[in-house]
Amino acid sequence: MPHRDRAAALAAATPTPGFFDGFEERSAPLPDGGQIFCRIGGEGPPLLLLHGYPQTSAMWHAIAPDLARHYTVICADLRGYGRSHKPAGGGDHAAYSKRSMAQDMATLMTVLGHDRFRILAHDRGARVAHRLAADHADRVLGLAILDIAPTREMYRHTRTPFARRYWHWFWLVQPAPFPETMIGRDPDWFWLEKCDTAPAGLGPFCQQALREYLEYFNDPAAIHASCEDYRAAIGIDLAHDDADAGRKLPMPVLALWGADGAIEEFFDCVALWRERAEQVSGRALPGGHYLAEECPDAVLREVIPFLASLTDS
Template sequence: MAPTIPDFDYHRVPVADGVALHTAVGGTGSPIVLLHGFPQTHLMWRHVAADLAADHTVICPDLRGYGASDKPAGTADGTAYAKRAMAADIVALARALGHDRFALAGHDRGALVAFRAGLDHPAAITHLACLDVLPTLDMWQVMHGTTAAIGFHLYLMAQPPGLPEQMISAAPDAFFGHFLDIWHQNPQAIPTDIRAAYLDACRNAVPSIVADYRASATIDVEHDQADKDAGSRLRMPVTVLQQDWGAVLGFDAATLWRAWAPDLHHSTVSCGHFMAEEAPTDISRALRDLLAR
């Protein structure tokens, strides 16, 4: 039986034509939506969600194209997996569950969806947290030279349809497992059953995961650039938590984020990439601090 977040109820919520999101909901109180990253599912939030559910309604979906949520076919123009479409899914999800306004936190890919939701739906997002990521436009600008090798998967999945899907589908457990193995500092943070659930989910979602990443090299860049040119900003309180990988790639993450978020709290966390699993107490505390702003 697949792992679940204990004491959470599970729903399948339609959010767009042909797309329903597999969603765990628990707790009572003001709502917060938690979005997972790659190569994971909503289960990455299991510790933080259980903590926040003591006084919040906590909503943890699998993103479009991931986990047990629907996986529409990619489109030539990238719109099916544009973060704009994925952000609209989340606003529709919250609304379907009775919440017109909600706090939103995302990790990795989920943070990119959260970032886009904050720009596209400012009236809906009360507070925003982004964990261990840069906005797409900035990410491509700081990746350069040999240090960019750490993001080889970004370039692989940006290629036209066909080759990336074939290569990854030939050895999906090796590909996705590689990131689960190298991106942590504490291997016990992702136990065997959770790791197996992540690999099972990814194995069955290669085309949609690639389409999500391909969109970040095409249409998502266009959307970010248009917002930057228009002077769009995140007007809600924003918290950004990151590893100190700016020291490796040679950039100041706080400065890059502050250009988008005037009301920013930025800090580094002493753990690996999977911070909600490696340092859940720290992440819960940071989210509670954000919600108090």
């Protein structure tokens, strides 16, 4: 089905049964006047879930209900994405530095009454989680990350084959409004075409999640914000990483990645994370980039015992 027809069909589709049943939706205010949208469900110790690009907190629909049996699960939309605020990036793109995005999440957890917490994060959200753990080490008990190696180290090890595979890393960072204008001509086509080139195609995405992804990506402010996210990654984020001066994350890190994805093909994921964290374990899972939607059961089998091993002492 052509992407434009598929987008129209998704818009008219009935909701996916069981989609975040039992979760409430909230928008938490921030001191700067912005807000972070989140879905909250379950009882127990707090667990923060952060999504990737070009998605929203909807990506956790197949995992969050199981985790909510053990934890108070907070699935947040990152700034610039979904229903969260979308400030201007600024000349140095600092508004979308992972430090700024991480501070949003630290503030969100404070607003919700959670001092210390666990994190499960994917893709861009995992880069935010890395900075959150670095800047607020006293609050993060541990983090499980899906299909990334550390940003600085991935750039350092980039070669032509990876650049061809991850072309968007080098295209989205071009000065505004070049990528924004081109994406804005047909956001549905861009979203569906980019994700359809993943090893599993669009098959892993449920209809209601896809509807949400497309709806909120059609906002020009979201398109700009997502470009700013990548512009920050190749600039100010690297400066923040360098300023860490070899300081490593003290809490446990679980790194999971897709056996069919770019991380497996081009990087030694565990070795690179051991450059940035003191305690690292991990392995490849049977899937590509979108593990939480491609193989949720496999993710849960790894994540649940890891999270349970983290103690608030």
